[in-house]
Amino acid sequence: MQNIPAVPVPADADERRRKPPVVVYPVETLPPADLGLLARARQNLTKVGEVIVPPRDARAFRVPRGHFFRIVSIEGAQVGDLNLWNAGDLSERFFSGKTRALHATHVGTGDRLWSTLPCLRPMATITHDTLSWYGWDEDGAGVHDVIGTRCDPYTNRLLKGGDYHHCCHSNLTRALAAEKGMSVREAEPHVHDVLNVFMCTGFTRDTHRYFMKASPVRPGDFIEFFAEIDLLGALSACPGGDCSATHSSDVAACYPLKVEILRPDAESLAGWNPPEVNPYPRTHGF
Numbered sequence: 001m002q003n004i005p006a007v008p009v010p011a012d013a014d015e016r017r018r019k020p021p022v023v024v025y026p027v028e029t030l031p032p033a034d035l036g037l038l039a040r041a042r043q044n045l046t047k048v049g050e051v052i053v054p055p056r057d058a059r060a061f062r063v064p065r066g067h068f069f070r071i072v073s074i075e076g077a078q079v080g081d082l083n084l085w086n087a088g089d090l091s092e093r094f095f096s097g098k099t100r101a102l103h104a105t106h107v108g109t110g111d112r113l114w115s116t117l118p119c120l121r122p123m124a125t126i127t128h129d130t131l132s133w134y135g136w137d138e139d140g141a142g143v144h145d146v147i148g149t150r151c152d153p154y155t156n157r158l159l160k161g162g163d164y165h166h167c168c169h170s171n172l173t174r175a176l177a178a179e180k181g182m183s184v185r186e187a188e189p190h191v192h193d194v195l196n197v198f199m200c201t202g203f204t205r206d207t208h209r210y211f212m213k214a215s216p217v218r219p220g221d222f223i224e225f226f227a228e229i230d231l232l233g234a235l236s237a238c239p240g241g242d243c244s245a246t247h248s249s250d251v252a253a254c255y256p257l258k259v260e261i262l263r264p265d266a267e268s269l270a271g272w273n274p275p276e277v278n279p280y281p282r283t284h285g286f
């Protein structure tokens, strides 16, 4: 908010401001993840695939339901922008906004990544995060946000002018196009708001503006997910590197990221059932 003309403050302004906050979504009534079962299942994992995401670029990967995947920091501090789709239907994809509303601005172990309407079901559950110690720092920042959208060449053009082709949006578009045999024009509308893996962000205390600061991630750190449905993923190694200063350019030091696909012992998932799509009948009162 800026340059707002002064308006009179009502006499009961303080009283109005003192109303208690109410959490919008009581997630206690959501279908719970069986975190005990997943904690046991992740004790015995076999690596069945690995993808290296080059710096300032993206790669796609597939994770069968009932498998785990890890996004691993290698070589240096690096932020990753993650997209997820139902491997069989690109119209069902990660719903960053609802995930934020259900869980928080930043996600961690036990939180779930929800899919878009009308499916609205957990696509993945976060089962481990080596940065969980970070919590909230003195600036109010945390890691792994679902606030930011992804760096993109359109915003960059508005803000700075010129065309930069290695923003996460473009990287994800190229990766999806290559994976699906699409043109970039066909792939682009499927790219969506991301999970900002390892990114350290918050809102400034005075004006609530979105800020970033150096990611605390170090080589060896990882965030781990359990695939609740068959997933097609794409991960971009953001041109911002650790996002300590800038993005949407070749200025920052950038490093690769690794994606590992991990299979648990089949018997360890006994009792787990993949989530069904949301049962709302889609009649909308009509």
Ligand SMILES: [Zn+2]
Binding pocket: 081, 150, 151, 167, 168, 169, 237, 238, 239, 240, 247
């Ligand atoms: Zn980016």
